[in-house]
Amino acid sequence: AQSVTQLGSHVSVSEGALVLLRCNYSSSVPPYLFWYVQYPNQGLQLLLKYTSAATLVKGINGFEAEFKKSETSFHLTKPSAHMSDAAEYFCAVSERRAAGNKLTFGGGTRVLVKP
């Protein structure tokens, strides 16, 4: 069974400051890992994914995440927050297998960006 834990349901950052969203996962097999973002009144949009290539993954909008197997973590960062980064962010894990792509999501972290 797989699970995802996101530390902090709400994060407040100042514009221009570092954004750090924490994600730890549990999986019995090597995982695929994802970060999705949800803007108000919109669907979930993929930010980035880890699929066993480079452990540092770069995504859209200046976000990146690092896969650390020893820590079972996949934290999301952005060096400098922008007002448009205000949204809810979800970490998700799926198992590598031939069929299906069931995602298990974390509880989400809502990011507030202060001017």
Added chain:
Amino acid sequence: EPEVTQTPSHQVTQMGQEVILRCVPISNHLYFYWYRQILGQKVEFLVSFYNNEISEKSEIFDDQFSVERPDGSNFTLKIRSTKLEDSAMYFCASRPRGITNEKLFFGSGTQLSVL
């Protein structure tokens, strides 16, 4: 970028009534999914669908739920007799043929309120 379209955006129904949530996946996609998010809780997997049959379903997806792809373009989720606890945001998702680490494309959701 192509989009997954969900209708309606909001649905209000009385307990015990049947509801059908509609989704139009991206046209060349072959795998289809329903997820839901109860207010304040995690996004949860309900069901995956491929080649006109369910490929996986969660414990939530009991006999009250069914899915159908009636005409090659729509993908529907039916709840036969709604309960109060079915109130949630329901997300449809799809992905193209390919390896399992392909990203899911999510719709913007249908907010179901059961009164």
